[in-house]
Amino acid sequence: MTTDLHRRALETSTAPDGTRPAAPHVSGARSGGVGIRDVVRWWPLVVLTTLAAVVASLVALGPRAPSYSATARMPVTPLAQSDETFLGTSLVRDAGDANRTSSTVARLLDSHRVALATAQSLGGRWTPESVRSAVDVTVGETNIIEITARAGDPDQAARLARTFAQTALKDRWQTISAELDRRIAFATRNTAADPNAGEESRRLQLLTFVRESGADPTLSIDSISPPVRVKEMPAVVMIGMAAVGGMFLGVLGAVGIERVRRRPQSDDVATAGREPDVSPPEVLGK
Structure with missing residues (x-):
C-alpha cells in the first residue's frame, strides 16, 4: 500500500507521458568556462594594468646613462x-x-x-x-x-x-x-x-x-x-614588452574574477536542478 505522500511525489516528478522531465541546463556557470565576451566586460581592468606596466617601464628607463x-x-x-x-x-x-x-x-x-x-x-x-x-x-x-x-x-x-x-x-x-x-x-x-x-x-x-x-x-x-x-635594448621594444605583459595580467585578472563570481551561482543552480529524492514506499503491515 503506497502512502499519499509518496503518490504525490511520483506524480510531481513524472510527466503525463510517463517520462521524467530533464534537469534544467546550466550554461557556463556549471562548466566554469569564461568566454571573450566575459573578459570584455572587464576592459577597464585590462586597460589599467596595461597603462600601469607602460608607466612603470618608462620610469625604469628614465634618462639612461651610456655604458x-x-x-x-x-x-x-x-x-x-x-x-x-x-x-x-x-x-x-x-x-x-x-x-x-x-x-x-x-x-x-x-x-x-x-x-x-x-x-x-x-x-x-x-x-x-x-x-x-x-x-x-x-x-x-x-x-x-x-x-x-x-x-x-x-x-x-x-x-x-x-x-x-x-x-x-x-x-x-x-x-x-x-x-x-x-x-x-x-x-x-x-x-x-x-x-x-x-x-x-x-x-x-x-x-x-x-x-x-x-x-x-x-x-x-x-x-x-x-x-x-654597450648596446642596449631599444626603449620602444621594452615599452612594447611591458604593455603586452600588463595586458596579459589584466586578462588573467578578469578571468579569475569571473570564475570567482560564477562559483556560488553554479552551486545554487546545481542544487535547484537536482531531482527530488523519492524514498521507496513503506510497506505497511497487512
Whole structure:
C-alpha cells in the first residue's frame, strides 16, 4: 500500500507521458568556462594594468646613462701533463681538454681576493662587490681567458679591465713564487748530494730561470681592446614588452574574477536542478 505522500511525489516528478522531465541546463556557470565576451566586460581592468606596466617601464628607463666595456685577453699556455719539473706548483697544467683547462683558470681568477685587491688599487668608491658585478671572467677562444669590464666612462672601463687582469696575475705569482722557492730548495739539495745528476741539474736551472723572471709563464696579458659602448635594448621594444605583459595580467585578472563570481551561482543552480529524492514506499503491515 503506497502512502499519499509518496503518490504525490511520483506524480510531481513524472510527466503525463510517463517520462521524467530533464534537469534544467546550466550554461557556463556549471562548466566554469569564461568566454571573450566575459573578459570584455572587464576592459577597464585590462586597460589599467596595461597603462600601469607602460608607466612603470618608462620610469625604469628614465634618462639612461651610456655604458662602456673593455676586454683584456689572457692566453693560457699550459704545461704538459707529463711535466715533472713544476710539480707542486700552481702553474697551469693541461687538463686534457682546452676548454676544461681554460674554465678552471677562469674560476680561479674570478675570486673575491682578486676583486678586493682590484678595488684597493682603483680606490674611490670601488668595493669588492662593485668590482665583481662590473667584471665578467669568461672563456673566449681556445686557451683564451677574457676579462670584460663595464663602466660609465670608457677610460674607466679600460682601466678596470687592465687592473683586474694585472691584479690576478700578481696574486697568482705570490703563490707560485713561494712554491718555486720550495722546489728550488729541494732540487738544490738533490744536486748537491749527487753532482752527476744531470736531469735534476737541468730542472734546477729551469726552476731558477722561471723564478727570476718574475712572471707566470703559463698565463699572461695579450691585449686590452679599446672600450666600446654597450648596446642596449631599444626603449620602444621594452615599452612594447611591458604593455603586452600588463595586458596579459589584466586578462588573467578578469578571468579569475569571473570564475570567482560564477562559483556560488553554479552551486545554487546545481542544487535547484537536482531531482527530488523519492524514498521507496513503506510497506505497511497487512
